[in-house]
Amino acid sequence: MGRRRAKIIAPFLLIIFISLGLVIWNLAKMQQALHYERVATLGRLAENQETAEPQLIEAFNAEGTEQDYTRGNELEAKYGMSTRQTGFEQLIQRFALRNLLIIVGTFLVLICLVIWNLRKQRKLQEQAANLEDQYQTEKSQYEVLLQRTQQEDGQIKSSITDIAHQLKTPVASLKLSMDIALSDKYSSAERQDFSEQALIQINKLDLMLDGLAKISQMETDLIQINPQNYSLKELTKEAINSVIIKAIEKDIEIELTEIVDADIFIDHKWTLEAISNVLENAIKYSPANTTIQVTGKVLTTYVVVEIMDQGPGISAAEQNKIYQRFYRGKNSEAVDGSGVGLYLTRKIVEEQGGTIMVKNRQPTGANFQMTFPLAH
Known part of the structure; x- marks a missing residue:
């Protein structure tokens, strides 16, 4: 802070010293010119007057009286002259003009220096504000990263x-x-x-x-989701074919109804895995000799795939829990499973900007609804 103040004051002092030096130089110049003019005037008077030189010098250096001033005015009026045009008057005018220019110039330079200093301070303040914003941003990012790391540590445990x-x-x-x-x-x-x-x-x-x-x-992001355009109808048929053997073993019919032939923007492999998981889940919980219905409808910017079974359904208290890792509902005791299928399905669907939800059917059964974005 002290160095910055010294850098600011130093130019002001330098300009003031330069201005004082110019004023002193101007005063010395004027004194030199006045001395020259006075001596030259004395020489001219001595050449053209009959008065003795000692008396002339004495009269030249003597203090003027009221009578001298009156006599001088009479001479000016008589001969039409003006002492304002004398060399002495011109010397004084030049001296005053130079001093005025020095003062005005100094004032302008000081103003320019002040303006320059203000702009520099404003720029420094903006840089400081930018650095503060950058610091706060990096601090926030670090805090978020630290929090995420702590959450990941907790998740690992x-x-x-x-x-x-x-x-x-x-x-x-x-x-x-x-x-x-x-x-x-x-x-x-x-x-x-x-x-x-x-x-x-x-x-x-x-x-x-x-x-x-x-x-x-x-x-751990080892699996990369690479979405591309793919037919919803073809994808649904592939998912049904992947589980059809298990459905036949339980005498369950999978009925494909209201499926539209629209292109969706998804990762083929992992979306097939997600739909197959839901179908397999429906087969596990459906009684024998029942039907699973699969539909696909187009909305404004996405499609809805519905998988409806005739199983026991899912209680309202468990509908948000079934997507948790390793969660097994109260109806899962007699059904083989690991509790990771729906968790993985939710991860796959949400990674692609979609959603998954479930609601119960009447009189019995579950209806899983998955949304996927339409192709551009």
Whole structure:
């Protein structure tokens, strides 16, 4: 702060000193000119007057009286002359004019310096404000990044806890089934039953680990969503074909109705995974000899895909929970699953700017609605 004030004051002092120097130089110049003019005037008077030179010098240096002034006015009037045009008067006028120019010039230079200084201060203030804004922005970004890092740390800890909890039951069941299947204390039929139970638990573990791998890849951005134009009708048919065997095994019919042939802007592979997950979920919870209806409607800027089953439906208290990782509803006890399918489906749909929701049908069943953006 002290250095800045010194830099500002120094030019002002320099200009003032220069101006004072010019005034002193002008005064010395005037004194020199007056001395020259006085001596020259004395010489002219001595050449043209009969008065003795000592008396002339004495009269020249003597102080003027009222009589001298009156006599001078009479001479001016008599000969039509004016002492205002004398060399002395001109010298004084030049002196005053030069001093006026010096003062005005100094004033203008000081004003220019003040204006320049104000502009420089304003520029410095703007730079300081920009730096402050940049600092605040970077601070906010750092705080957001820190908060996100803390949330990710919490999510990692929560994920580890969830995975350990979800693996604990099937691993314990697998261990018990394998112990019985390999034991000589039980009959061949009992050991065969427990071998089949062990195989079921292994399949559950495989299904769960596959879902966990996909979730991990999605959450760590190892899976990149690359949307492009694709036919909604073709995509829906592919999803139905991917689960049709499971539907046939339960004598469930999948009916494709009101499907429009519109192009949507989606990632083909992962959107197929999302729709297939919802269809597979509907097959799991639907009783045998029922129908699952699939429709696709075009709205203003997006399409709505509906998958309607005739299962037990989902209670209002659970409709927002079913998309949580590893969540298993109260109707899930008799159904195989890992609790990651709908969570992964929600991630895929929302990553593409879509939504997913569920509501119950009357008299029974669930209606899953997914939205996807129309192609441009």
